[in-house]
Amino acid sequence: MSYAETSASARRYLPPAVAVSTVAFALGVPDGAVTGSDAGAAPPGTTFWIPLVRRTRAPFLGRWALPGGPTEWDETLADTALRTLRSAALRDPGYVEQLYSFGGVQRSAEAQRLVTIAYWALYGEHDLATPAPAASDTAAPAATRARPRQETAVRAPRWDDPVAPRLRSDAGDPGGLDADRDRLEDLDGAAAGANVAWFPVDALPELAFDHDEIIAYALDRLRSKTEYASVAHRFLGETFTLGQLRAVHEAVRGGAVDPANFRRQALAQGNLVDTGAFETGTRHRPAKLYRFRGADDETTGTGMPR
């Protein structure tokens, strides 16, 4: 049975479709990615960029939308966010966290009811530099995909979104499902390797659906102090200087931060480890390189907001 074959009057007896949309922040644009705005307007590392997908279907045709799509049978919600984000941006994010769920009835008018669960994700320096996987990977079944970095990025595995691999013996989708998926993508979200471009958050195009509000909420969440304190270092590589870490905070806060005070506060947190190494190649005094305490420790974070 396919939803496309279901009469409109019968749809009310079907459960709502569940889709995921993701706001993925990066402090720059991946190598070779398309930018939807005149690049170079702002100095790199001072503003956030997010990937958007141009819709190729009926509602909001041609408009830009957040990467996303319906959940598969054997996927957790976070997995859906990762899969659709990966197929859009061609790379795995360093961090994923749930934002909010939108289940209003009018979002899809008379069509099938749609519940969208919004995630926010984060691409660090390392994630952007990683060479993109082959585009054919887009349609690979879940069990054959390499597990993303999420195991360590999202610390403690959660009982609702397990990170332990699940078994799935059969690969490939039986006929009849593709039509369903197309239909669902009509309703919300999008997933495509092409038709993707990165935009600075302060120069976004007109968006499909209510995605502009989702992005505004994601930005708000990112800026809430308790959030970025535990997340800012994910924008950086394995080691970093306090100046680099401070630049991330300045991008998040949208303003300058006193270097002296930032140094003391960052070190007082106890999360930074002095590697003993120094930055080289600058035309000023070399800075110490730090590491975040226990890049693979399981001592912090619950995966749930606040």
Added chain:
Amino acid sequence: MSYAETSASARRYLPPAVAVSTVAFALGVPDGAVTGSDAGAAPPGTTFWIPLVRRTRAPFLGRWALPGGPTEWDETLADTALRTLRSAALRDPGYVEQLYSFGGVQRSAEAQRLVTIAYWALYGEHDLATPAPAASDTAAPAATRARPRQETAVRAPRWDDPVAPRLRSDAGDPGGLDADRDRLEDLDGAAAGANVAWFPVDALPELAFDHDEIIAYALDRLRSKTEYASVAHRFLGETFTLGQLRAVHEAVRGGAVDPANFRRQALAQGNLVDTGAFETGTRHRPAKLYRFRGADDETTGTGMPR
């Protein structure tokens, strides 16, 4: 078509079921409600109570569970939370807010995939005192129910969960849907006017599913300072003394609060209006009665957390 008629192997081609579970806090027990713990153990107004529903079906039969159930075709998620909560507690809460969505695949094992969206709600003094509606109201269709207090409680109407009444001309459920609903309630949640009892949060029974973790998370959210600052007054009536407001904060924080400092901080927020009236009947100095600024203003809150 009914899910009960669907073969297990075909369920993977069905979209996940969407259900809502709600953690509803109150500072006391409604008039005439059943308590699941020895009442009177703690002085009234010092700890939170939540309503639970005893399961009458297969998984976790006999265990207590959060009120909840699947979403109806024309309901927003918040409406589902309100409806199921109302049918369990026989009264409308003063406040409802979304908590988190749980979509792990293993929550329902081999059965149909289930996505649960958790809400937390709040019963104030006024909500508990209101006489409970007739039990037959449990099955009333959405359009005939009186709109709950939520319009003003959740301030700015949100585009995902509109509070404007929606039209629905036909009443009553056609045959074939009840089997579906039963099936979904097997998976999670529960809804019943009977089999309901109130428990203090510090003496909960063993719970079905992962509802203990949902409650722990809800308590955590309630205690996060920025939350309760904007929500504490909802536990009280239209007017209240600073001592009453302080008692709520002490219950939330789980400890004593300095009356002098609390007074200054509460007044400094600018959210309290001196009504000019005084409390009477106490055997000490009469306290000023305050009102929360704009009990029906639309100037604060977004409906989204943090």
Added chain:
DNA sequence: GCAAAAGTGTTACCGGTACACCCATGG
């Protein structure tokens, strides 16, 4: 030397806390 950013030290301010004290009522 000069520019630039790292790194250190000092001071002022501000919000929260602790606590002493007075006020107004019922009994």
Added chain:
DNA sequence: CCATGGGTGTACCGGTAACACTTTTGC
């Protein structure tokens, strides 16, 4: 009068902001 909670005043303390100053590199 006493007990009780309402209401006021004030000192202390820790964290943050502001900013002057020294250090170490490349050019």
